[in-house]
Amino acid sequence: DAGVTQSPTHLIKTRGQQVTLRCSPKSGHDTVSWYQQALGQGPQFIFQYYEEEERQRGNFPDRFSGHQYPNYSSELNVNALLLGDSALYLCASRRRGPNQPQHFGDGTRLSIL
Amino acid sequence: GENVEQHPSTLSVQEGDSAVIKCTYSDSASNYFPWYKQELGKGPQLIIDIRSNVGEKKDQRIAVTLNKTAKHFSLHITETQPEDSAVYFCAAIGSGAGSYQLTFGKGTKLSVIP
DSSP, rough: OOOOOOOOSEEEEETOOOOOEEEEEETOOOOOEEEEEEETTTOOEEEEEEEEEEEEOOSTTTTTTEEEEETTTTEEOOSSSOGGEEEEEEEEOOOOOOOOOEEOOOOOEEEEE | OOHHHEEOOOEETTSSOOEEEEEEETTTTTTEEEEEETTTTTEEEEEEEEETTSSEEETEEEEEEEETTTTTEEEEEEOOOOOEEEEEEEEEOGGGGGTOOOEEOOOOEEEEEO
């Protein structure tokens, strides 16, 4: 039973560029959330998708956008990259419903030069 | 919004001893509290969780307690082993508009000394 898978594992970009990160949820899960984890910090919620729509958003600018496909996989897009966007980007999936456990992938390490 | 504070930030214990990590939360409507273990180069791994209608939950060497009145919850690891060394995060999820969003503490780096 495959868990949450993310690609790529590492990415290097320069300021001003755009990036797309990808996530496949755990089997049986239909809800995907994205988190940003700066070095030495806890993950920060970016947004959550289910039924192909953004359902909730954390305190992140519009440069961060996403998409969910009918097979529940998801993408995180970041435009106009800033040095401060360097972080580990984590995808988490869960079943719909209250208080369902969220399971994380191993993340994409994004470095901005 | 929810705010979660976690202590201590670092913890060193001898192998076989117990480790305790404590968290407090601010939103009295929060009703789900997971704990995650994160090893170097990996994503957070769910190790145990507790819901607000339960005061304590145990899974082998790991236990979590919840005090809703005081708004704090704790992770207890007994008979620690070197493979328990990692960063541990507590988190909380609320009801209503915040019910999909996990708010994390800043983490505790646990080192188990053989």
